[in-house]
Amino acid sequence: MACFVASYTKLLVDTNYICKVSRHLIDSLQLELYFSLLKTLNPLTMKRLKFLLTAFLTAIFTITVITACNSGTPTADSTASGKTVTMATSADYPPYEFIDTSSGSQDIVGFDVDIAKYITEKLGYTLKIDNVDFNGLIPALQSKRADFVMAGMTPTAERKKNVDFSQIYYDAKNTIVAKKDSGFTSAASLSGKKLGVQLGSIQEEAAKKFTGVNVQPLNRINEMIQELKAGRIDAILMEDTVAAGYLKSNTDLAANVIPNEGESGSAIAFPKGSPMLAEFDPLLAELKSSGKLEEFITKWFGDKPA
Ligand code: ARG
Numbered sequence: 001m002a003c004f005v006a007s008y009t010k011l012l013v014d015t016n017y018i019c020k021v022s023r024h025l026i027d028s029l030q031l032e033l034y035f036s037l038l039k040t041l042n043p044l045t046m047k048r049l050k051f052l053l054t055a056f057l058t059a060i061f062t063i064t065v066i067t068a069c070n071s072g073t074p075t076a077d078s079t080a081s082g083k084t085v086t087m088a089t090s091a092d093y094p095p096y097e098f099i100d101t102s103s104g105s106q107d108i109v110g111f112d113v114d115i116a117k118y119i120t121e122k123l124g125y126t127l128k129i130d131n132v133d134f135n136g137l138i139p140a141l142q143s144k145r146a147d148f149v150m151a152g153m154t155p156t157a158e159r160k161k162n163v164d165f166s167q168i169y170y171d172a173k174n175t176i177v178a179k180k181d182s183g184f185t186s187a188a189s190l191s192g193k194k195l196g197v198q199l200g201s202i203q204e205e206a207a208k209k210f211t212g213v214n215v216q217p218l219n220r221i222n223e224m225i226q227e228l229k230a231g232r233i234d235a236i237l238m239e240d241t242v243a244a245g246y247l248k249s250n251t252d253l254a255a256n257v258i259p260n261e262g263e264s265g266s267a268i269a270f271p272k273g274s275p276m277l278a279e280f281d282p283l284l285a286e287l288k289s290s291g292k293l294e295e296f297i298t299k300w301f302g303d304k305p306a
Pocket of ligand 1: 089093096097151152155201202203
């Protein structure tokens, strides 16, 4: 019915337009002669003309209705459905995001991926995930190569100058990972030592403030673990939520949480001004209130919340 009314209104507008055009034509061609000729026509010819005009208008009306109904104004839902959105992540961060080698499929899985899948599914988007070095994630948003970033990324004042953030969905603390019995348990104990950090991370920023420490930025967390085990670096500054997993599989390592200075936690990042933030944020809130987020936390982090 709404479509019919819309089509009819469109028809009136169209008819008005046709009338205007023909009037203009008549004016410009000065067809008074044509009208005087019409007057001389006999009633039968007038009837035929009337019939032709009605048929013409009916045809226009039908065409208008069909096209208007087919190309009707899309709703928010139909715009979203099927649209592919790209999430950029740095898949070196178990259990937030990592490559699932066990399945042989090289799929990127994890806590962030489950949240992203939940939200994009609800919004009717198709999710594509790109694996980028952590340091390249904000540039990916700025150049619109990605629609959003989920990478256990902390919303810092510095980053907020370049991207927009959702609310925080999980928290973490900084911890020093080193070989057991190395005694590297505080920033002060690392003076003169090589400390590995992820390039572009908040841990890199924090480490730069430790006095006398030789900061070694590296691209990927697993590279850092290898460097540490090989003795090429003395310790790593990373998040406790990620360290826990590495400690399980590397019993020669230990972790010591240090006091958090400044920002912490994970949020979803978007290009500045992206309308997607307003779509995602309520669903993130729903994830929290419905208990679904707790379910994901238990699934990926075990019972111990950060
Ligand atoms: N939370 C830290 C930051 O925002 C580290 C995140 C590292 N994430 C990753 N996927 N490697 O700087």
